[in-house]
Amino acid sequence: MPILPPLYNYRKPKQTRHDPFYDKQRWRDLTISHRKEEPLCRKCKERGIVTAGTLVDHIVPRLEGGDEWDEDNLQTLCDRCHQSKRQSEKNKRQRVQA
Ligand SMILES: [Zn+2]
Numbered sequence: 505m506p507i508l509p510p511l512y513n514y515r516k517p518k519q520t521r522h523d524p525f526y527d528k529q530r531w532r533d534l535t536i537s538h539r540k541e542e543p544l545c546r547k548c549k550e551r552g553i554v555t556a557g558t559l560v561d562h563i564v565p566r567l568e569g570g571d572e573w574d575e576d577n578l579q580t581l582c583d584r585c586h587q588s589k590r591q592s593e594k595n596k597r598q599r600v601q602a
Contacts, residue, residue, distance in 0.1 A: 525572065535560040538578050547585035555582045565593055 525531060538560045548555035557580030564570030564577055571577045581589065 525566070531572075534573065534575075534578070538575065539580055542580040544580065545582035545585055546579040547581060547589070555585075557581055558583050559586055561586055561589065567597070568593075 539557060543557060545553075545555040545557040559581055560578050561581045562570045562572060562577055563579050566572050
């Protein structure tokens with residue numbers, strides 16, 4: 505039995521910010537059931553590209569008052585589309601605050 509190295513390099517999955525909302529079991533169950541309904545990235549699909557979705561996104565962000573539990577406010581996205589959506593939301597918020 506080899507001796508395992510110490511876990512000094514152990515890291516939690518990378519997250520840009522930690523929001524306890526996303527740890528909720530109810531949210532996890534909701535994303536699982538949503539991705540069964542909609543397994544492909546919606547934004548890619550709109551452009552005619554078939555991409556497997558990797559996460560479930562709130563169409564209207566929670567920060568902007570979107571309903572976090574409303575299925576109609578959910579969409580499956582891939583990492584790339586989610587990042588670009590996040591970026592444009594951030595830009596929009598900065599413009600509003602400015
Ligand atoms: Zn996509």
